[in-house]
Amino acid sequence: MHMVTIEDLMPQEHFLRKLEAALDLSFVYEETAPLYSKKYGRPPIDPVVIVKYLLVGFLYGIPSERQIEQRIQTDIALRWYLGLDLFDRVPDHSTVSQLRRRKPSFRKVFRRLFEEVVGQCIEKGLVSGRVVGTDSTHVRANASRTSEELVEVVEEAGVYWEKLDAYEEEGLERLAAQIGKRRKKRVKQIKRDNRRTHKRISRTDPEAGHLKRPGKPEGPHYLSHQAVDSDYGIIVGQTVTPGDVNDSAPYLDLMEYVHTNVVPIQIATADAAYDFPLAHRVLGDLGIDFFVRPQKTAVRANTQFTRDDFRYDEGSNVYLCPGEKELRLRRLARSASGLFWEYQADKRDCAACPLHDKCLSENDRRGARKVSVSYFTADRRRNLERRCSPEYREALKLRQIWCEGTFAAQKREHNLTRVLRRGIEAAEDHCLLSAAVMNLKRMIKYTD
Numbered sequence: 391m392h393m394v395t396i397e398d399l400m401p402q403e404h405f406l407r408k409l410e411a412a413l414d415l416s417f418v419y420e421e422t423a424p425l426y427s428k429k430y431g432r433p434p435i436d437p438v439v440i441v442k443y444l445l446v447g448f449l450y451g452i453p454s455e456r457q458i459e460q461r462i463q464t465d466i467a468l469r470w471y472l473g474l475d476l477f478d479r480v481p482d483h484s485t486v487s488q489l490r491r492r493k494p495s496f497r498k499v500f501r502r503l504f505e506e507v508v509g510q511c512i513e514k515g516l517v518s519g520r521v522v523g524t525d526s527t528h529v530r531a532n533a534s535r536t537s538e539e540l541v542e543v544v545e546e547a548g549v550y551w552e553k554l555d556a557y558e559e560e561g562l563e564r565l566a567a568q569i570g571k572r573r574k575k576r577v578k579q580i581k582r583d584n585r586r587t588h589k590r591i592s593r594t595d596p597e598a599g600h601l602k603r604p605g606k607p608e609g610p611h612y613l614s615h616q617a618v619d620s621d622y623g624i625i626v627g628q629t630v631t632p633g634d635v636n637d638s639a640p641y642l643d644l645m646e647y648v649h650t651n652v653v654p655i656q657i658a659t660a661d662a663a664y665d666f667p668l669a670h671r672v673l674g675d676l677g678i679d680f681f682v683r684p685q686k687t688a689v690r691a692n693t694q695f696t697r698d699d700f701r702y703d704e705g706s707n708v709y710l711c712p713g714e715k716e717l718r719l720r721r722l723a724r725s726a727s728g729l730f731w732e733y734q735a736d737k738r739d740c741a742a743c744p745l746h747d748k749c750l751s752e753n754d755r756r757g758a759r760k761v762s763v764s765y766f767t768a769d770r771r772r773n774l775e776r777r778c779s780p781e782y783r784e785a786l787k788l789r790q791i792w793c794e795g796t797f798a799a800q801k802r803e804h805n806l807t808r809v810l811r812r813g814i815e816a817a818e819d820h821c822l823l824s825a826a827v828m829n830l831k832r833m834i835k836y837t838d
């Protein structure tokens with residue numbers, strides 16, 4: 391017969407001892423106090439135990455609450471971390487599950503947990519904001535492809551619609567100053583457009599989105615978007631969208647949030663999916679250098695001359711065509727996702743031009759070639775001019791190492807391949823927990 395306690399059985403160097411010393415979860419009581427009655431009902435399971443229960447699941451890559459319960463029953467280290475003695479009953483998986491289902495406000499704890507961990511990493515000097523990379527990865531929804539059906543929906547205005555309003559006003563002033571005429575804002579006209587489109591929606595999880603990208607599995611997914619500080623790979627921003635949302639859609643909100651509330655960013659870096667003109671302006675206005683892998687210019691399919699064949703003359707603000715004629719600034723156009731300067735050639739020049747057939751398409755209805763350039767082209771050009779500099783290349787490399795490396799580790803070890811619960815809020819909780827344990831591991835590793 392041996393006389394031992396669970397404390398004796400727990401190795402001194404065990405990771406969970408370090409985690410217990412590093413992570414103060416007392417904020418959980420503060421966040422969950424309104425959910426528990428002091429007068430009625432049976433004594434509840436300690437909310438800190440529930441958070442630890444879920445944390446160990448993500449830490450050790452245990453995919454379901456049922457399996458977490460089974461692991462805690464037989465694993466002394468997990469029992470020690472949860473504060474359970476050898477013969478204490480492990481909280482039932484369905485209790486944890488039902489609590490999450492019936493008390494939606496419990497989920498505030500997961501966002502707070504993530505923020506607390508990031509705050510600790512900043513205090514310990516693991517986050518500087520020098521280079522912050524962003525990327526997204528697909529997370530499989532708990533729904534099958536066969537549950538998807540094609541439905542008709544109204545096309546929504548671009549996510550940056552409101553942001554573009556202010557820039558459009560500014561652009562119209564500039565247009566008036568340059569060519570002496572002012573056009574009405576096109577806001578109402580476009581908002582009334584009500585264009586319809588078709589999209590695949592899963593009946594089982596309608597909040598997931600149909601993912602269809604080269605080299606990726608097709609079907610209902612969510613996308614986890616993360617901003618990662620490249621000093622020690624700490625995830626400083628996390629958000630989730632349906633799988634059919636473009637990577638650029640949540641980008642500016644995520645960057646603005648991190649820059650204002652978490653850590654001031656000096657350099658933001660991202661892959662080509664984030665190279666959209668507005669980002670260069672908005673990040674520039676925030677004082678952030680944007681080092682992005684440049685996106686290839688879309689080739690105009692129906693004519694031989696692409697936009698790259700037209701040379702910009704900054705001094706006189708005109709484009710020069712391959713026939714050395716001027717395309718002058720005519721108007722400011724607006725689409726759902728952007729603002730564009732439109733330059734147009736003189737139709738008499740085009741009519742007499744020997745290159746007419748190579749240059750014009752049926753879209754150039756008035757018989758004169760048009761060139762559209764983003765309103766934010768100058769901001770983009772300013773950033774991309776530095777793309778051969780060592781710091782630009784280093785930032786792109788750091789993004790690849792930390793963003794892609796972090797996703798790979800989370801998918802391999804911390805449950806980021808699929809979500810078990812349905813709905814975007816559950817998906818966000820899932821991704822936040824995965825990000826929080828990734829940060830905890832790195833925080834303990836680099837401060838131990």
Ligand code: SF4
Pocket residue numbers: 711712713714715735739740741743744745746749750758759
């Ligand atoms: S068709 Fe017009 S725009 Fe094109 S090369 Fe000739 S003059 Fe220039």
